[in-house]
Amino acid sequence: MAAPLADRLRPQKLDDLVGQRHLLGEGKPLRRIIDSGEIPNMIFYGPSGIGKTTLASIIAKQTKRALFKLNGTTASTADIRGVVEQLDTLAAPNGILLYLDEIQYFNKKQQQTLLEFIENGQITLIASTTENPYFYVYNAILSRSTVFEFKPVEKEDVLPAVRRAFAFMEQEQGRPVSVEKEAEEYISSACGGDVRKAMNAAELCVLSGEEKDGVCHVSLQLARELTQRSALRYDRAGDEHYDILSAFQKSMRGSDPDAAVHYLARLIVAGDLPSICRRLMVCACEDVGLAYPQIIPIVKAAVDAAVQVGLPEARIPLADAVILVCNAPKSNSAYCALDAAIADIEKGRIGNIPRQLQNKHYDGEDNTHKGQFYKYPHDYPNKWVAQQYLPDELKDVHYYEYGQNKTEQAFQQYWSRIKGNNT
Template sequence: MSGLSEILRPKNFEDVVGQEHILGEKGILKLAIEKDSLFSAIFYGPPGCGKTSTLEVIKLNTSYEVYHFNAAITSTAEVKKILEYAAKVKDVKKILIFIDEFHRFNKKQQDIFLPGVEAFDYVLIGATTENPYKMVNPALLSRVRLVAFKKLQKEHIIKLLEKAVNVKKVDINENAKDFIARVSNGDGRFAINLYEILSDIAISIDKKIIDEEILQIYSSDENRVYTAKEHYNLASAFIKSIRGSDPDAALYYMARMIEGGEDPRFIARRLVILASEDIGLADPMALLVATSTAQAVELVGLPECMLNLSQCVIYLSLAPKSNSSTLAIQKALEVAKDTMNLDVPRDLLNIPDSGYKNPHKFGGFLKKSYLPKEISDKVFYTPKSIGKEKKNIEILETLWRGVKQYDDKS
């Protein structure tokens, strides 16, 4: 950890950013700390969101004797010594055992905590970035509380950067703030460390501000970071290439983003959106491919996840394109905004004797509009004669012939 990160460790509740739901007014963790009565828990959330930093607040605001371990470098034999000590002094001292990277202890190793947690010999807090339902022993999980830490948003990263500027006295312009907030992807620790690197570069050339010149120097040195402008330009070209069914161009722009240091999770999220926005019902499998790719990116990480992304990009590029579901929700939203006061038809209410007619009693379909009568003639979804969606035209026309028109006018 850099010196600046250590200096910026929170000392009180106000210093912790982005976790108001647990450390703000009436937050469950804040109340426990204020009462000096902690509970065993698993802190889980993405990297750099404040899980370990919260320990500093606990140390400074409670009477617990704290033992801090990291499961990645600590043996269970070392931990056992403290567990035995805690059992001996439980009547005279309050002991907190805080373990970072808790998931690094396998489920069998985690068994060592069961007796002490159940006997209240100590308070155990395990911090993890992994899904606790998969990585934590179920028997232990049933004896602790799960405390979810949220990913930091851009405004939280900016707040951390402002604190860093107050300490190091090297200013930062808006473009540089945007760059750090974007590449840090909600990781406050990464953001502070990157700010420290950039500020050191600025100081080395007698500058007191991090600006485009400093970003360019950093980019040249690291050969991996690109500017905020390039991020938006390349992302735009990437999406438009897939929409235009050009896999070569799409792969090229994706390669530039990855070489520039783009988070592959950002790319995966964009693919999931595109799968519904631009392909939709022309190939419903596209969404499954994209979401599976996003899961693979989380599981595998760089560099291997580039293979998953490449497969997905090629599939989406060559899939038939339809934006009918996108247009449908846009039309529905427009009408909804203007008709928020319309009553739901009585026969659709969950009340006795509403008059509802169950389609199953009429062969599976009843030719009746379910919209409020004032807008019963509205059509939001118009299928296109593309790919698998062509079948939807036939289905809708068969069901609603003489009532609604579903001609593809695109």
Template sequence: MEPDLFTAAAEDRQERDPASSPLAVRMRPRTLDEVVGQGHLLKPGSPLRRLVGEGSGGPAGPSSVILWGPPGIGKTTLAYVVSQATNKRFVELSAITAGVKEVRAVIDGARRASGGYGKETVLFLDEIHRFSKAQQDSLLPAVENRWVTLIAATTENPYFSIISPLLSRSLLLTLQALTDEDLRGLLHRALTDERGLGGAVTLPEDAEAHLLRIAGGDARRALTALEAGAGSAIAKGEAEITLETLEDAVDRAAVKYDRAGDQHYDVASALIKSIRGSDVDATLHYLARMIEAGEDPRFIARRLMISASEDIGLADPTALQTAVAGAQAVALIGFPEARITLSQVAIALALAPKSNAAYLAIDAALADVRAGLAGPVPPHLRDGHYKGAEKLGHAQGYLYPHDLPGGIAAQQYAPDAVRGKQYYAPTRYGAEARYADVAERVRSRLRGEQEG
């Protein structure tokens, strides 16, 4: 296989006319030092730096690397930088569209290029978790014989999605989501660097905040939006990308929402109160505002879990299960798909029957404890599993409920200070109506009253 002439021509055109390439391409890192974020992987002496030959002894370690992390954080960029730093050909395949045939063609081409041109190859395989076991097996000979430097990317846990033989022969690097500070540094570099906008325009704070929100942690998306805004500003003869110009350029209105200020808490409060009020449409409106503003999906999921217990409780015991499952899914998949999960949970909570009885019950019990209404544990309930307990009267006279009809023993459980107190006042809404009937019958039996 000959070197990729189309890629070579494109790179040559970019060198002759850099402005013809998208900003995200022009700002593509050329060295590891230009990579945004991932500081934990880029320290001096790190495996990644040794892989590109930095430090003592040149390139070392495995010839296969697995990059694990959420989408849009630079997995492809890292692979490209490795190929550039080691002066190797860069070939990219996606496991979504490629199969064993395409992989073998690249490997065969790499072997010929190495022998004929003396040029080694970096094979970047995106979405490797989509390959079957047999397809992943086909990569092993190339990895073991170092015919290619395999750099595979996955958004799923590699211990579950990648075969053990390939995993054991690979350097596993876990990438972290880009922070706003990471993206802010990238934007500032793109604004001032000659490869980027070269100081042609500036980006005021409000426009920058909007751009960071719509980027959603994705570096390419951030640079694409910046380029669109800069193009519009320059066309208008403006020296800065105003918020209005950016909104028009990216066709996204700025949501008035400060993640560290009043709007953060006001909108979150409105979301929960809309759920409590069973207004599903208002619930979705506030949820959409939080999502569009770039709110942390884990924060939203936590609020929904709280609402499931505080506002629904035993009126629908499955509400908490739904909210917890939603939070787990959100943590695994992230945005943008997490919006669907959050919507499902929010709708279920808004339309569920409501009860705050569990919330009121624990607060009432806490209030009594804090007021000093605790008192000693009744002797028959105390621990009797030690020498001398019988002499003290501990655990004596305790009735074992499992030995009695109905499994309920008419004996005192609460301390004298709160004996007869009823903290749980169930509603008659939804499934809690059944709990109300059970609580009434059990309390009657505990008092020693006979059922009619």
């Protein structure tokens, strides 16, 4: 079985690698390190299909080191020791570069074994991960490595790779390949910055293209059929999951309905209904809050409807709710008030509950001022009477500040009038 096209066309030198200009452009830090020939231990962090493995291979070739590859999902400590055994042999006369893919799957013991050999410089480690290394890689490894973040490749950089893939397939198959310009552009943008996925999609298009008069024709429609879901990067337990959810909630908070609907669409395509509903409810309470308090039961009703009907119909009430949250006035006054109160409690500022609020109606013999002295607000005009509710230690503290919106300003005017007339 032939290797995938992306492997058959893997770049052999730095200038052939697409994307990552922030790292590999002329004068950029990683490019200077590679050109120096003195390669430190490194961690490549970023999504799949953007050149991490390819770059490791190029570095090994350029520095004339033996390249050994392991994968964190299958490798064991015995595999690591097996690589080290190749040191000072004809297999590795200039040293070893160990490329460990998906290092986040190595447990602590495995990473400690690895540490033993990179500590004494016997091997140079290049580890890659699709997850944030500061969360998944042990500090001992991190402190001895330099982390470089790889980013999804821009459409403009993917397009030449797609064209090269079609040209290679034409040469390999020995027949002309005619590709619509729109098909090339669609594959370049629909791959979501994953060059490997884009090149493999190009291969599929050639293998399934319609042949007329000895020419393989690749249309936009065919490209859409073969790459229809490839633009979506989503892992419900990974960084991309939380990045999309964060962008979704921040777009609603920022009152940008276009961005919010975009991220909603990505979550719907991924089928992540629970996360959508949770973030919607949080945003309605946290970010709209008292500026439009009626939104909470409205959004709750939309969420309930979405859960009951399920996808794909759930997208309808969800879209209504998202756009409503975006367009609603915003206030986090209640959220901030509670956080301020919690901060005081965590600092130990609690104090005794005032006597008039306690749930008891008797006094000990040592109390010289007997009685609860609670004033029942409903017995007074406007259902309010001045009395102390906070503990003595906090009696002058103000946690809540009225928001600058119609609803809370109306509350403020009402209570200013009432309390002003009764104090």
